[in-house]
Amino acid sequence: MTRGLTxxxxxxxxxxxxxxxxxTLPQTIQGGLDFFGAWDPRMFVSLFTGMAVFAIFRLLVARxxxxxxxxxxxxPQPGWPTPRMLVGATLFGAAWGFSGICPGPSLVxxxxxxxxxxxxxxxLIGVFAYERGLAKR
Amino acid sequence: xxxSALWETYSASIxxxxxxxxxxxxxxxxxxxxxxxSGMVGSLFEERTHxxxxxxxxxxxxxxxxxxxSFFDPGSVPRQTLPVWIMLIAGFTVGFGARLGxxxxxGHGLCGATLLNVKSIIATITFMAAxxxxxxxxxxxxxxx
Numbered sequence: 001m002t003r004g005l006t007x008x009x010x011x012x013x014x015x016x017x018x019x020x021x022x023x024t025l026p027q028t029i030q031g032g033l034d035f036f037g038a039w040d041p042r043m044f045v046s047l048f049t050g051m052a053v054f055a056i057f058r059l060l061v062a063r064x065x066x067x068x069x070x071x072x073x074x075x076p077q078p079g080w081p082t083p084r085m086l087v088g089a090t091l092f093g094a095a096w097g098f099s100g101i102c103p104g105p106s107l108v109x110x111x112x113x114x115x116x117x118x119x120x121x122x123x124l125i126g127v128f129a130y131e132r133g134l135a136k137r
Numbered sequence: 138x139x140x141s142a143l144w145e146t147y148s149a150s151i152x153x154x155x156x157x158x159x160x161x162x163x164x165x166x167x168x169x170x171x172x173x174x175s176g177m178v179g180s181l182f183e184e185r186t187h188x189x190x191x192x193x194x195x196x197x198x199x200x201x202x203x204x205x206x207s208f209f210d211p212g213s214v215p216r217q218t219l220p221v222w223i224m225l226i227a228g229f230t231v232g233f234g235a236r237l238g239x240x241x242x243x244g245h246g247l248c249g250a251t252l253l254n255v256k257s258i259i260a261t262i263t264f265m266a267a268x269x270x271x272x273x274x275x276x277x278x279x280x281x282x
Contacts, residue, residue, distance in 0.1 A: 005189035010162050011198020012205075014160035014172065014243075019206045019213030021153025026215060033265065033272040044149050046154030051251045053158025057165050058252060067169030068278040070188075074170050076249055081239070081256045081263075088237025089245075093267030095230035098275065099219060102242045103235060104174040106228065107196060108203030115218040119228035124178060126232025131182040134237065 003069050015108045021046040024109050026100025033097050161248050164195070170250070174199070174245020175235035238264065 022028045023046060032043025066072050082091075096102050099119065106120040164172040164244060177192045207214050218224065235241040238260055240249060245264075249257020 003168065003191040006163065006195045007195040008198040010163045010167075010182050011195040011210040012170065012202035013156050013163070013198075014195075015199045015202025016153045016206050017156030017160060018181045019153070019203060019210055020156065021150050022213065023153065024203070024213050024215055025217065029268075030276070033269045035245065035269050037276055042147065042150040043267030045150040046157065047149050047246060049154030050157035050161065050247050053155050054161045054165070054247060055158075057158075057162030060162075061166055065149045067165070067167055069167045070169045072169060075252065076171060076239075076244075076257060077253050078254060079256055081259050082158030084237060085239050085256065085260060086237065086263050091193050091230055092186075092238050092241060093234075093264030094271045095227045095234060096242070096264060097268030097271035099231070100202035101215075101218045101224075101227070102174075102231060103178060104199060104241070104243050106231075107172055107199040108206075109215055110200050111204040112214045113208045113216075113218060115221050115224045116215055118221045119224040121233075122225040123232035124181075124232075126229040127175060127236050128177045128182050128232075129171045129229070130233050131179055131212075131238035135183075135261065 006069065014104065017046075017050070018105050018108050024105045029100040029102070029105075030097065157247060158244075161243070165248075171240075171244050171248035173240045173248060175232065175241040176244050178232070179236055 014073055018024050021042070023043065028043055031038065031040025034040065061067065061073070070082065100118065101119055105118055106123050109116040110120040111117070161172040164170055168188075172195070174196070177196055180189060180192045181196070203213070219227070230240075239245070239256065240260060242264075245257040245260040250261050
C-alpha cells in the first residue's frame, strides 16, 4: 500500500518535471540534439540538474544497506556494454532523435495528444516484442 | 546575456530537472531501484513479483501526472507532432531499442550515468550520438535539399 502510493507520487513528480522542463515537447529534445545547428541547451540543463539532485540521494543512501521500503537495493550491475546493447541504444537514439520523444514523455502526454498516444501504444508493443522475443536469449 | 535573462531562459529547465532528480532519488531511497521508464514498462510484461504493483503504479503516476499538469500548464502539451503512422514506427523502435539497449534516457541517462555505471555512460553517449546524427540529417541535410 505504502509502496504503491510512494511510487505513484514519484511518477507524478517525474511527469511534472518533464512537463515543466518542456521535455515533453519534441522541439526541446531535437533542439538539444542539434549540435551542428541552433543548439538549445535546455535539455542538458535539465539533465545535469536532475543528475545533481539524484547524486545527493545517491550519497544519502551510500551508507544504507537497504532502501526504506524494500529488503535490498537492486541497482544495475557494473560492467561493459555488450554489442547487442549498443545496437539497442543506437536504434533507440535514432528513433528518439527522429520523433523527439522517449518512453517517459510519451506516457506523460498520452492522454493529452492523440499522436503521442499512438506513439506510447507502439512503444508498449515494442517493449512487449522484446520481452517475448529476445529477453530470454 | 545577463543573469536575469539567463534565469528567464533556464529557470523552468532547472526546476523541472530538479523534480526529475527528486523523483528518481525517491525511487532510489524508498524502493532501491533506478527509475528507468522503459524498465518499468518491461516489468509489466514480465513474471509477476512483489514489486510489479509499485512499478506499474509509477507508470500510472506518469500518465495521470501529465494529464493533470496539462490543465495548469497547457504549454507542456506537445502540439507539433509527426503523422500518426510515423509515430507508430518511431514508438515501436523506441520501445524495442530501449529494452535491447538495457534502458532509455531515464534509466541510463539520468540514473545510471549518475551512479557512474560504465554501461549506462556508454549507452547514453551512444543514443545521444545516434539521436544527434538523425537530427542533423533531418534538419540540415534533407530539409536543405
